[in-house]
Amino acid sequence: MGGFDQVALFLMVLVPLSGAILTMFVPRDRPKDAWHFAILVSAITLVLSLIVFLRYDYEEGGFQFARTYDWLDAPLNIDFSLGIDGISAPLILLNGIVLFGGVLISQTILHRTRDFFVLLLALGAGVFGVFAVRDLFFLFFFYELAVLPMYLLIGVWGSSSDFGTFLRTKEYGAMKLFLYLVAGSVLVWVGILALYVKAGDVGLAPHYPTFSLADLGQLAAEGQFSAGFQMWVFPLFMVGFGVLAGLWPFHTWSPDGHVAAPTGVSMLHAGVLMKLGAYGIIRVGMVLLPEGAQFWMPVLIVLGTVNVLYGAVSAMAQRDLKYVVGYSSISHMGYVLMGIATLHPVGLAGAVLQMFSHGIMTALMFALVGTIYDRAHIRDITVLNGLFKRMGVASFFFAIAGLTSLGLPGLSGFIAEFMVFTGAFRTYLPLAVLAVVGALLTAVYILRLLARTFFGEADPKWQHLTDASPVEKAVTGAFVVILIFFGVWPEPLLQVINQGVFELLGA
Numbered sequence: 001m002g003g004f005d006q007v008a009l010f011l012m013v014l015v016p017l018s019g020a021i022l023t024m025f026v027p028r029d030r031p032k033d034a035w036h037f038a039i040l041v042s043a044i045t046l047v048l049s050l051i052v053f054l055r056y057d058y059e060e061g062g063f064q065f066a067r068t069y070d071w072l073d074a075p076l077n078i079d080f081s082l083g084i085d086g087i088s089a090p091l092i093l094l095n096g097i098v099l100f101g102g103v104l105i106s107q108t109i110l111h112r113t114r115d116f117f118v119l120l121l122a123l124g125a126g127v128f129g130v131f132a133v134r135d136l137f138f139l140f141f142f143y144e145l146a147v148l149p150m151y152l153l154i155g156v157w158g159s160s161s162d163f164g165t166f167l168r169t170k171e172y173g174a175m176k177l178f179l180y181l182v183a184g185s186v187l188v189w190v191g192i193l194a195l196y197v198k199a200g201d202v203g204l205a206p207h208y209p210t211f212s213l214a215d216l217g218q219l220a221a222e223g224q225f226s227a228g229f230q231m232w233v234f235p236l237f238m239v240g241f242g243v244l245a246g247l248w249p250f251h252t253w254s255p256d257g258h259v260a261a262p263t264g265v266s267m268l269h270a271g272v273l274m275k276l277g278a279y280g281i282i283r284v285g286m287v288l289l290p291e292g293a294q295f296w297m298p299v300l301i302v303l304g305t306v307n308v309l310y311g312a313v314s315a316m317a318q319r320d321l322k323y324v325v326g327y328s329s330i331s332h333m334g335y336v337l338m339g340i341a342t343l344h345p346v347g348l349a350g351a352v353l354q355m356f357s358h359g360i361m362t363a364l365m366f367a368l369v370g371t372i373y374d375r376a377h378i379r380d381i382t383v384l385n386g387l388f389k390r391m392g393v394a395s396f397f398f399a400i401a402g403l404t405s406l407g408l409p410g411l412s413g414f415i416a417e418f419m420v421f422t423g424a425f426r427t428y429l430p431l432a433v434l435a436v437v438g439a440l441l442t443a444v445y446i447l448r449l450l451a452r453t454f455f456g457e458a459d460p461k462w463q464h465l466t467d468a469s470p471v472e473k474a475v476t477g478a479f480v481v482i483l484i485f486f487g488v489w490p491e492p493l494l495q496v497i498n499q500g501v502f503e504l505l506g507a
Helices: 003-023 031-055 088-108 115-134 136-147 149-157 170-202 214-219 227-244 254-262 264-290 288-315 321-341 344-376 391-405 412-427 427-453 470-488 490-504
Strands: 064-072 078-084 159-164 167-169
Touching: 003 031, 003 064, 003 078, 003 115, 031 088, 064 254, 064 412, 078 088, 078 115, 088 115, 088 264, 088 344, 088 470, 088 490, 115 136, 115 149, 115 264, 115 321, 136 149, 136 170, 136 214, 136 264, 149 170, 149 254, 167 254, 167 288, 170 214, 170 227, 170 254, 170 264, 214 264, 227 264, 227 288, 254 321, 264 288, 264 321, 264 490, 288 321, 288 427, 321 344, 321 412, 321 427, 344 391, 344 412, 344 470, 344 490, 391 412, 391 427, 391 470, 391 490, 412 427, 412 470
Parallel strands: none
Antiparallel strands: 064 078, 159 167
C-alpha cells in the first residue's frame, strides 16, 4: 500500500480529535461558526472513511492500512497499532456517515453550541479509534472516549419526558447511562488486565506481557490460554461489552438514554455506539478466547433471543415515539447478538451487516423523530395523527425506515436478518423460530405506528406543521438512499464482511 494508506487510519482518528480541540477556540457568541467548522471536520472524516472502505482489498483480506507507532517500551509494552479487516471496514464507514449526518442535523443546538460540538467530535474520534486500533490498551482508551461524552451530551443538551405519572428527566437518563456503561467498562478492563498478565506468564518472547491484539491472537491460536482461564474471562467481555450493545437484562439504560438525548446524539448513540459493544465481543472475546466463546455462546444466543422478543413487545406498548424507536433498537441488537452467537459464517456475517443496516436505519428514525418533535413539541403517538398530509417527505422517509426495520425485501434489513436467521436455523433451531416471531411482532408495531401516526386521518390541530427543512431532507434522504442501495445490491458490503468473517472463524 502507498504512503497515504500508511497514515489513513491515523488521520481518521486525528482529524475529529483535533477538530474537537480546535472547536474550543471558536468564540462562544458565534454558534453558527462552531456548527460550520464541525461540518467541515465531519465531512473530512466521512471522505477518509469512504476512501478506506473503497480501498480495502477484500481479495487480499487480512488487516490492511496497518501502521504501528511505538509508545511505551518494556515493561509495559504498549504501542499505538492500527489496522482494519473486513469486519471493521464497514463499521468505519458507518461511523463516518452517521457522524456527518448527526453534525448536520444538530443545527438546532443553540445553547453552548461550541461545547456541544467539542464533545460530539470527541465521541466520533473515540468510535473511529475503537474500530481502527489493534492494541487493547488503546482500544479501551478510545472506548471510554466514545462513551463518557454521552453523560454531558444528554445531561446538558437533552430533554425530559413527562407522560402523566411517568417522568424521566434528562439528568436521570444521563446518570443511568453513565452508571451502567461504567460498570460494563470495569468488567472489560478487568478482562483486559487478565489477558495482559496471562500473556506475561505464558509468553514465549521477550516482549511479553503485551496488549497487542496480534500477539495475543497468536498466543490464543497456539493454545497458550487454558480452557479454565477462558471460561471465566470470556463472560467479562460478553457482559462488559454486552451492556453497551443493549444485552438483556442490562439494557434498561438505553431507551432512557435515547429518549433524553438530543437528536444528533441519539443518532450516534443508536447508530454506532451500541455497535461498539457487539464489535468488542467479536474482536476481543471471540478472537482471543475461542474456547470460552464456544462454551458461553449458548447463553449469549438465549439472551439475544430475549432481546428480540422483549424489545419488540416493549416497543409495541410505548406511547412516546422515541421510546418506540429506542426499544426497537434493543430488539434489533438482539439479532446482532444472535448472529454472533451462532459462530457460523453466515450468521456472523449477517450480524455485521445488521450492525451497518441498523446503524443507518435507526439514525434515520431518530433524525425524523427529532424533526417531528421540533415542530409538534410532542412525541405522544396517541395524539399525533395523519402527519403525512402536513409532513409528506418526513413521513415517507420514516415509512422507508420502518419497512427496513420489519425486514421488507429490497431494503438492507431484509438480507441482514435473513442471514442471521439462516445461521441460527443451522445451529439453534428453536431459538431461530422465536426470532422469526420477533420479526412478526416488529411488523405489527411498525405497521400500526405508520397507519395511525403518519397515514391515519389528519387532525386539524396539526395543520400548522411544516415539513423537514432542506438540511433535514438532505440528511434523511441520503440515509434512505443507502438503505435502498444496499438492500438491492448488498454485494459491496458482503464481499468485505465475508472475507473478515471467514478469516476470523477459519472457515
